[in-house]
Amino acid sequence: MPDQTASSPEKIPVTVLTGYLGAGKTTLLNRILSEPHGKKFAVIVNEFGEIGIDNDLVVNADEEVFEMNNGCICCTVRGDLVRIIDGLMRRKGKFDAIIVETTGLADPAPVAQTFFMDENVGARTKLDAVVTVADAKWLKDRLKDAPEAKNQIAFADVILVNKTDLVSPEELREVEGRIRAINPYATLHRTQRSQIALDAVLGRNAFDLDRILTIEPQFLAGEDHDHHHHDHDHEHCDDENCGHDHHHHGHGLKHYHDEHMQSLALRTDKPLNPDKFFPWVQQLVATDGPNILRSKGILSFKDDPQRFVFQGVHMILDGDHQREWRPGEPRESRIVFIGRDLPEDKIRKGFESCIA
Amino acid sequence: MSDGRATAASVTDRVSPVTVEGAVGVAFLDATPVFVLGEEALLIAAPDGALRVPVHDGAILGIAGDGTRIVTGGDDGKLVVTGGDGVPQTIAVDDRRRWIDQVALGPDGALAWSAGKTAFVRTGAGELRQRDMPSTPAGLAFMPKGFRLAVAHYNGVSLWFPNLPAEPERLEWKGSHLGVVISPDGRFIVTAMQEPLLHAWRLADRKDMRMSGYSARVRSLGFTAGGAFLATGGSEQVILWPFSGKDGPMGKQPRLLAPAQARVALVACHPEQPVVAAGYSDGMVLLVRVEDGAEILVRRPTGAPVTALGWDRAGTTLAFAAEDGVGGTLRL
Numbered sequence: 059m060p061d062q063t064a065s066s067p068e069k070i071p072v073t074v075l076t077g078y079l080g081a082g083k084t085t086l087l088n089r090i091l092s093e094p095h096g097k098k099f100a101v102i103v104n105e106f107g108e109i110g111i112d113n114d115l116v117v118n119a120d121e122e123v124f125e126m127n128n129g130c131i132c133c134t135v136r137g138d139l140v141r142i143i144d145g146l147m148r149r150k151g152k153f154d155a156i157i158v159e160t161t162g163l164a165d166p167a168p169v170a171q172t173f174f175m176d177e178n179v180g181a182r183t184k185l186d187a188v189v190t191v192a193d194a195k196w197l198k199d200r201l202k203d204a205p206e207a208k209n210q211i212a213f214a215d216v217i218l219v220n221k222t223d224l225v226s227p228e229e230l231r232e233v234e235g236r237i238r239a240i241n242p243y244a245t246l247h248r249t250q251r252s253q254i255a256l257d258a259v260l261g262r263n264a265f266d267l268d269r270i271l272t273i274e275p276q277f278l279a280g281e282d283h284d285h286h287h288h289d290h291d292h293e294h295c296d297d298e299n300c301g302h303d304h305h306h307h308g309h310g311l312k313h314y315h316d317e318h319m320q321s322l323a324l325r326t327d328k329p330l331n332p333d334k335f336f337p338w339v340q341q342l343v344a345t346d347g348p349n350i351l352r353s354k355g356i357l358s359f360k361d362d363p364q365r366f367v368f369q370g371v372h373m374i375l376d377g378d379h380q381r382e383w384r385p386g387e388p389r390e391s392r393i394v395f396i397g398r399d400l401p402e403d404k405i406r407k408g409f410e411s412c413i414a
Numbered sequence: 415m416s417d418g419r420a421t422a423a424s425v426t427d428r429v430s431p432v433t434v435e436g437a438v439g440v441a442f443l444d445a446t447p448v449f450v451l452g453e454e455a456l457l458i459a460a461p462d463g464a465l466r467v468p469v470h471d472g473a474i475l476g477i478a479g480d481g482t483r484i485v486t487g488g489d490d491g492k493l494v495v496t497g498g499d500g501v502p503q504t505i506a507v508d509d510r511r512r513w514i515d516q517v518a519l520g521p522d523g524a525l526a527w528s529a530g531k532t533a534f535v536r537t538g539a540g541e542l543r544q545r546d547m548p549s550t551p552a553g554l555a556f557m558p559k560g561f562r563l564a565v566a567h568y569n570g571v572s573l574w575f576p577n578l579p580a581e582p583e584r585l586e587w588k589g590s591h592l593g594v595v596i597s598p599d600g601r602f603i604v605t606a607m608q609e610p611l612l613h614a615w616r617l618a619d620r621k622d623m624r625m626s627g628y629s630a631r632v633r634s635l636g637f638t639a640g641g642a643f644l645a646t647g648g649s650e651q652v653i654l655w656p657f658s659g660k661d662g663p664m665g666k667q668p669r670l671l672a673p674a675q676a677r678v679a680l681v682a683c684h685p686e687q688p689v690v691a692a693g694y695s696d697g698m699v700l701l702v703r704v705e706d707g708a709e710i711l712v713r714r715p716t717g718a719p720v721t722a723l724g725w726d727r728a729g730t731t732l733a734f735a736a737e738d739g740v741g742g743t744l745r746l
Contacts, residue, residue, distance in 0.1 A: 114472060117489075118512065120530065122549055124568055127589040127609050135608065137568060137590050138550060145489060145515055148438060148452035148473040176608070177630055 069184040070147075072156040073260055074169050077191030078200050078207040079162030082220040086191055086252035086259070087159055095256055100146050100153040102139070104161045115153055117142050121161055123168045126175060132348040132372040134168040135175045143179050155260065156183060163206045166190075166213040167351065167372055173265075174374045187262035190214035190244075191252060194225045197233050201240075201316070211237055212319050212351045212396050214244045215264035223250045232314075239314040241396055242321055243354075267378050270354060270367045322400050324409045325392040329360035331414035338408050339368075339375065346401065347373030355393035358383070360414035422700070424711040429742040432459050437735035440722040441479025443498050447733035447743050448484055449722060450477045456484065458500055459733065459743060469494045469502045476517035476527065481727035485525055487514030493527050505536065518563070520556035526563050528554060533565050535576035543576040553594035553605065566594035566605050571615070573603075585615045587622060592631070598641035602662050606632040610648060612655075616662060623664055625655055634680040638688055638704055643669070645690045645704075647678035652692045652702055671707040672700050676715065680723040687729065693720025697736045712744055 077083040091099060100115040124137040139158065146156065158169055166188050173185040190210045193200070197219075200207035211217065217237060222230055234246065245262075247254055263269040335357065343350060353370040355377075368377030383389055395405065432449070434457050439450040449457040453473055458465040470488030478485050484496045491508035505525065508514060512529040520526060522538035528551035535543045553566035557573070565572045565582070568590050572582035591605035591613065604614040610628035612635070615621065625646075632648035643654040644663070651673040655663040672678075676696035683690050688704040691712070699713035699720060713720070718738035725732055735741030 118510075118530075120550060122568065124590040124608065125588070127607070135590075137552075137608070140590075140592075140608070141515060141550070141552065142513075145473055145475045145513060148436075148475070149489075152453075178633075 069182060070150070070153070070156055071186035071261065071263075072158060072173065072183050073186045073262075074166055074188045075157060075159045075191070076164060076166050076188060076210040076214070077162065077218075077220075078193065078197070078204060078210065080196070081162070081191040081193040082218070082249075082252040083159060083162070083191045086189075086218065086220075086254070087157065089252055089254075090157065090256060090260070093256060097155065098153045100149075100156045102142055102156065102158045104159065104164075115146070115149070117146070119158075121164060123165075130344075130347070130373050132167070133171065133175065133374070135172040136168045139169065139172045140176050140179060143183055147182050150182075155186075163204075165206065165209050167209070170213070170265075170371045171374055174371065174376060185265040186260070187215040187264035188213050189216045189218070189259045189262075191218045191220050192233070192237065194219050194221045194230055194233050194248075198236055201236055208240060208316070208319050209351065211240045211244075212398075214241060215262055216259055217241070217244045217246050218249045218252060218254060218259075219246060220249045220252055222248045235314045236316070239316045240319045240321070243394060243396070265369065267367050267369065267376065268380060270356060270369060270380070318398050319396075320400060321394060321396045322402055322405060323392065323394045324406060325390055326410070326413060327388065327390050328413045329358050329362075329389065330391050330412045332359045332362070332366075334414075335359070335412040338412050342405065342408060343370060343373045343375060346397070346405075349399055350395050350397040352396045353394065355391070356380075357391045357393070358389040422709045422711045425701075425744060426711060426714060429712060429744050432457075432464065432733075432735070432741040432743060433739055434459075434464075434722075434735045434741040435739040437722040437741060438474065439477040440724040440733045440735065441477060441484045442481050442724065442726040442731070442733070443479075443484065443496070443500065444481065445726050445728065445731055447724075447726070447731065448479070448496070449733070449735055449741065450474055450484070450486060456486075456496060456502075459741075465500065467496065467500060467502060469496060475513055475515040478517045478519045479724075480519045483519070485517045485519055485527075487517045487527050489513045489515075491529070493517065493525070495525070506534070506542075516551050516554045518554040518556055520563070521561065524556070524561065526554045526556065528565070533563065533572075533574065535563060535574075537561075537576070545574055545576070545582065547572055552590070552592045555594045555596050557596055558598055558600045564594050564596060564603055566591035571603055571605060585620065587613050587615075589613075593633070593635065595635055595637065595644070597644075597657055597662075598637055602657060604635065604644060606635060606648075612644075612646065614662065621664070623662060625663060625668070627668075628653070630677060634678075636681060636683045638683045638690060639686050640688075642688065643704055645681045645683050645692075647681050647692070650674055650677055652678055652681060652690055654690070654704060669704070669707075671704070672702045672709055674698065679720050682723045682725055682732070684725055685727055685729045691723055691725065691732055691734075693723040693734060693736075695719040697738070699723065699732075699734050701732075713742065716740065 119138045122137040126133040357366040364379040367380040434449045436452045437449040438452045447459045456467045471490040473489040476487035491511035493506040496502045508529045516528040518526040525536045549568040570586040574582035590608035593606040611626035614623040628648040634647040642658045651670045654669040676694040680693040697716035701710040718736045722735040732744045
């Protein structure tokens with residue numbers, strides 16, 4: 059990690075708003091800007107004019123996705139963001155946070171990677187969360203025909219299932235099931251006209267290593283056994299009817315499997331050998347990084363009194379010691395990958411080989 | 415260790431302090447330093463007191479000066495030129511109020527700027543030319559000979575004759591080019607890239623060169639007097655690449671001068687002498703002689719990064735500012 063100089067002022071949080079065309083992104087943005095919260099936002103949008111708020115800190119972006127010259131094909135950054143954030147920071151003190159609205163067809167990864175790849179951006183701002191607005195009625199179809207929509211769900215920290223008033227309870231359960239099949243870790247909210255408490259989408263600290271307190275799947279909290287008993291990744295559904303209902307969840311959530319995008323959670327209560335783990339995980343993201351959208355882990359290393367936490371976006375990994383393991387706290391290592399066609403056996407065996 | 419430069423000669427007692435908050439650059443109108451603030455205004459540091467001159471309604475993004483005029487581009491979509499009389503004049507307003515974030519000064523009063531993907535040139539006679547680039551310009555520089563503009567962008571540099579209808583000549587190199595400088599003899603074009611390295615082309619045969627080894631993205635670079643060296647920041651020392659031979663820096667080692675614990679944020683080359691002023695991320699300012707690396711301390715490190723550094727055209731005055739608002743001028 060680059061050396062952060064001594065006087066490191068408070069970093070400006072950046073929220074990334076994604077969502078397929080027509081899902082309700084701009085409505086959410088206008089809501090955020092118009093509520094009487096007393097906060098001032100700088101907003102980076104892809105189209106002027108859709109914002110109904112008079113704000114001199116609205117910047118038009120061109121979504122220029124640039125490849126880095128580091129031999130890593132998935133290491134892309136948003137070149138326009140590098141410049142815009144540099145310009146915005148000349149007006150620091152005039153705003154409390156930055157919101158980046160992407161186009162409906164955008165991949166969130168280059169936006170997120172910009173905060174890790176550009177030192178100047180990373181020194182002055184921090185990625186807070188990727189918030190995805192999903193259309194309760196149409197998401198199901200978009201997941202079939204639009205890879206962008208799937209990426210946006212897979213990448214999200216917070217998902218708004220919007221326009222719930224336009225679907226039946228069954229349809230709602232189904233779309234939530236499909237979201238969970240791709241990303242069981244995001245916080246999910248049901249909304250109408252993108253109406254939501256601001257603190258549910260802002261100030262999430264989702265990329266803050268110190269905040270990786272838990273990586274439990276949100277809907278399986280306390281019921282993790284389901285994850286082991288069902289052989290998710292070997293069961294392929296060719297139509298939506300094969301999704302089986304897990305009534306015992308108590309959430310009435312339908313359970314689906316996405317054929318290509320899934321999450322993989324691994325855990326062990328045996329301590330890991332850091333000299334094996336780091337080369338393994340670095341090699342893994344070097345080879346499979348293009349398909350791994352997000353990764354997170356809490357690790358227990360042998361003879362190490364501290365928890366090690368890491369998170370990643372494609373090939374970029376960021377990790378650090380977080381804190382002492384607490385007395386009585388189970389010293390478990392857990393890692394999660396969300397990605398496309400993940401080689402589960404290879405990852406599972408590799409992880410097990412890191413046990414000290 | 416930076417404080418341990420006790421052995422270095424010091425001229426800190428000869429610096430006239432200037433209080434300037436939020437300076438992002440400095441230029442000169444004749445011998446008078448003019449600090450460019452991150453927002454709204456210039457601060458003309460005249461000997462009889464500083465004068466604040468409003469020039470933009472918002473952030474000031476692009477800055478260039480040639481001693482007789484200072485051109486600034488703002489997030490208000492305006493291009494403003496402030497002349498020797500200290501009176502700002504709005505030269506252009508972007509019709510879509512896009513940010514004007516790159517500016518350059520050319521021969522005979524010519525100006526260049528960019529907004530979005532479009533590069534603009536206003537000739538000395540006041541004629542406006544414009545040309546769309548393959549992606550958003552991230553650096554502009556006029557060539558020393560001929561009326562020609564170099565535009566850095568994604569995947570290379572475009573060389574554009576604004577007075578000719580021809581397609582700009584393209585120098586290609588994969589990646590994002592974020593700044594461009596041209597050697598005074600016009601033989602070499604150098605860009606600073608998104609990665610911590612520089613790329614260069616020898617124009618005669620378009621030979622590519624790569625200069626690497628930096629610890630950070632290079633945000634400040636310039637040729638020393640006569641063009642013998644390219645001085646650069648982006649590392650914990652001033653890195654100087656030799657450009658005097660016919661092959662430029664090819665196969666040669668750079669000179670590494672004035673090492674410190676902090677990174678060199680800004681470099682400013684003396685216009686006449688082989689001397690480089692270096693401003694560090696801990697607030698230190700040094701004068702460094704290229705020949706033997708001899709150092710003179712101008713500003714002690716305070717912890718606040720140097721944000722503005724520049725010479726007047728005659729090379730008799732150095733001006734600087736740092737994030738803590740403590741700037742200064744040094745008359746030699």
